[in-house]
Amino acid sequence: MQEIGKKPADGVRLALLNNRLQGVARKMANTLLRTGRSGVLNIARDFSCAIVTANCELAATAESLPIHVLSGPDLMARAMKTFHPDLKRGDAFLHNSPYHGCSHPADHTLLVPVIDGQGVHRFTVVAKAHQADCGNSQPTTYMGAARDVYEEGALIFPAVRVQSNYRDNDDIIRMCRMRIRVPDQWWGDYLAMSGAARIGERELLALGEEIGWDSLEAHTREFFDYSEQRMISAIRKMPAGRTSHSSRHDPFPGTPPDGIEVTARVHVDPEAAVIEVDLRDNPDCLPCGLNLSEACARTSAMIGVFNSLDPTVPKNAGAFRRLRIHLREGCIVGIPRHPTSCSVATTNLADRVANSVQAAMADLGDGLGLAECGAVIPPAVGVISGKLPGSGAPFVNQVFLGCTGGAGAPAADAWQTICHVGNAGLCFQDSVELDELRQPIMVYERRFVPDTEGAGRSRGAHSIFVEFGPVGCDVEIGYGSDGAINAAKGVRGGLSGAAGRQSKVSRNGQVEALPGCALVAVLDGERIRSHSCGGGGYGSPLERDPNAVLRDVAEGWISPARAEDVYKVCIDESGAFDTERTAARRKGM
């Protein structure tokens, strides 16, 4: 272990190396974002690019979805090395096995070992992208009800050599094309991943040649030490304590009737400069698609921690030395055994874990942690499939018409469009025009809903309402909206955000409530109504600055009645702040 308080060798080389490696990862990510074909990749930014060392330690990531990247690249690189001791330049490996380090089967990943001129494996570059379809038994990549991986149906690739000598193994490409519903889209995304990974390889080869491989490795080790030092400083600023927090997932097909409760125990030890998260005391895996992969279990715990720390601490193997994540084999939020299904591992229970960890951190003291973020996936962010009017060609695509759910933070109101805690708001929100052009749908309405925020000193996100439906054809819409019963909780006196809900409007205007998780047939002219979850508030609403409440009323975020009932801020008839009555109401509590 690194001696605490020791200065790293060279603060200048550190800055330069950090910049270079980040630059390579960013270059990979820019390429992937702009060349990907499926909406889930290029709109939701549901992809990641990372560099891991030859020892399978995470060295650098581009700005990527947190749930993709903190742990996973390390585990996948290790699987690649174990299965293929004979790595050669020009190799690339296709990996989506949740039993070998991938997040879930829809996240196709390309791993390229970076081999120097002497044939030595120096780094591995990782490009991962969520696919529009991965060959599941139903046209969705989120098979929440699948009993096991067989019912789920995805083709599983445990680090399979898909390129040798820079050439595709066409057998594997053909297998994918025979099994994936939108083969051209998949092929486009595969090309994009391949382009990104090869750019990363090329850049790292140039970097190694330029500064020498041994000194590059030495710099990387120094950077890990530096990152660990930053982590130590950050943890030293926190109070010591043990807390735990539980978060309950709604009942879904395949879960017990009261859903699944997840508990995270958190121990912050500033003296040892270590944070421990224990997820072992949780239920066993269930015969459904909600089980977490090891990568997602580990990462979701880490997200909760890093959401509560100085954001400038680098996220790499050096900083991770100060984390202890305890997982149990066979646990629903632990290490799953084949053939347990992990189809929905990146969102639902993973979010419950991350939310539990950050809420537990908030219990340690004011100024720490975060409230809970809202759950997903509402129908407005569902997968739409059907046949195009006219050509009759099949289409499958995930739309991103509206999800919010941001959590109130110690010193700032929520980022509205956080989407879910594992996404961190990186997801784009679709343009109505673009969606109406890309598929035969019409978006009738999209607006934030007043009074749905988790009230607090810092308020959580509002729900967003979206009404949409097919035009000129029938479609199916698949979604899995957790949070209809268990809304995002506030912390430190903050209130819960609004629950999510959804319904269908028939052609004659009849409204029918829809379940939380379903594949719904929607006929031409029918409409889906989708309400995303709000986010939890941080701190008591009575501590909210009355001027901020006034602004929220003026801008239509909350009603005057809610200002008075919940925030105890009174507004007179002219819209001005009534100081006396407010003081009385707030004192009266």
Added chain:
Amino acid sequence: MRFGVDTGGTFTDLIVEDDGGELHMFKAATTPADPIRGVLDALKVAADGFGVTVKDLLGRSESFIYGTTHAINAIITGNVAKTAFVTTVGHPDVLTLREGGRTDPFDFTVPYPEPYVPRSLTFEAPGRIRADGSVQTPFDDAAMVAAIEAMKHKKVEAVAVCLLWSIVNPEHELRVGELLDRRLPNVPYTLSHRLNPTLREYRRASSSCIDASLKPMMAAYMERLTRDLRDNGLTGRALVVTSQGGVMDAAEVALKPIHLLNSGPSMAPISGRYFAEIDEGSDTAIIADTGGTTYDISLVSRGRIPWTRETWIGQPFRGHMTGFASVDVKSVGAGGGSIAWVDDGGMLHVGPKSAGAVPGPVCYGKGGTLPTVTDAAVVLGYIDPAFFLGGAITLDTDKARAAIEAHVAEPLGRSVEEAALAIIEVVTENMVQAIVDITVNQGIDPSRAVLVGGGGAAGINSVLIARRLDSPRLLIPEVGAALSAAGALMSDLTQSFHATRFCETRNFDFAAANDLLDKLKAQCRVFIAEQAASVVSSAIQISIEARYPEQVWEINVPLSLDHFAGPEDVAALERAFHQAHEEIFAISDAASSVEIVGWSAAAICRLHDQTTGTLAATAVDGPHERERQAYFPGYGHLVTQVRRFEAMKPGETVEGPAIIESAVTSVVLHPGSSAVRRPSGSLSISPGA
């Protein structure tokens, strides 16, 4: 005689092109409260220089070309009109949602950003047009009139209208315009389909709101500028630089002020293109302008200056995307004033915090205490403390040393000189990464591009940047310190016309495409005819915004044809797209068809015969230092020859280590590099290794 003026943050630069085609450079302090004052001051400096009155000088002008940051400053400081936003009923949160996205995923200290127009000034217009242009719900005059009355009640000063699918069927937007004409006759408004006919409602709405919010004040500003210039004797044409790197008449731009957002920085690549071509015969260049606080990078790719609609005011995802075509300029927080600091893990950072103009670097002696890049350059001997801005300010080397010692050298355990080098090295890397980012996005290989350094501080580390990028050549034009003002003189009068129509090459609709191109070309020809008197030559450039099926981000591809006669022309379009995609992203999908979303035609009118770009010779005044000690990485202190920029003869070569300085710049030649003076006056530097 022609005048190019660029109002920057600190200086107002004026370049005068005399009738022989030689350039003369003048500077005056920018006067932020009244920038036109600074322009007139610069003209006075020039008039004094020529020994004439301002009236005589302006009386000889063919044209006066003005670049200004006034519009963007008005937005940043919130000095724009109270603007109402009219949107389609059911979709009030277009501006609040933007297009989603966020940076810094673990940073929860930043709240969700405010919309450009508040929700309380957002009004929902009745009616709905479908994607195919048909009417789903008809417009309703009475409901709209009620909304306009509410605007009147709220005393709005400008109105922006952006309705869904107005780019396909503008009927409802036009009706809103008619009602506004009648009910709010003195309030200017912007209709999105006229201003910026592009797909994606947020981009159109954002550009319309920005445009409308600038109208009252920019109309007044342009009117005053023109009047003041006329009163001072201007007889030629008053033109303004646009975000797209062209120029427009001042009166015209007042009607579409969004064109002014990037006025100024958009000119740097015009200059850069010119010098890369005449000095190095290269059509590909990276233009980097080093200021006090920011480092602005733009590109020239095979003679073209790439543009983008994704320009942000403020930080990406936290500010407002303009959605309006602009020269692609990337700006990062790195410059002469960037502050160096060491964090609690012992890592050195430089920027993005800047000492700004006040208090400025420590060596200015105006109260700055935190060491900056400029302080490092002084400590290293790169800048002559007695000759900064030609001696206007004497720099305090001791103070700079002390600050670097305390804040960098001590925490890093290095000597002051090595600490100063480290500051230069880190800021260099920050600049390099910014260049890498924009070149990746535009598909340019820096090792095949000429690096053009502009801005007074460019010379400090440009050799190091060129080495890191493997650039074969670094060019420091003699007018480099006023690159934008010089660019203004080289720019063409341009007007772009856009249309949105979805078209796939697999099922190509020849009649529709040709009809659309004919209309765009006709618009261009009308514009060109209107300019007839002052135009030397003209051209029409067709380009498309296109993508592979299922992609969502279009790329801009210029076409060499303007009519589709048969399948071979469509195949040519596909080839051009594949090639552009391959260049930008290193991959292409030759078997795939191509989707075209947007069509553009630009009318380009050349206003002048090519300028020389050469500064008129000036006498070197007074005695000059011939050598001094300067500190170089890997060498330590070296006796370094010092040359005056303007005294070097064309074709003359100087080998590093050397410093070539003038009143406005200081160019450091590291050991191993060498510079040759080009006939244009530029320093052409071989960076060495």
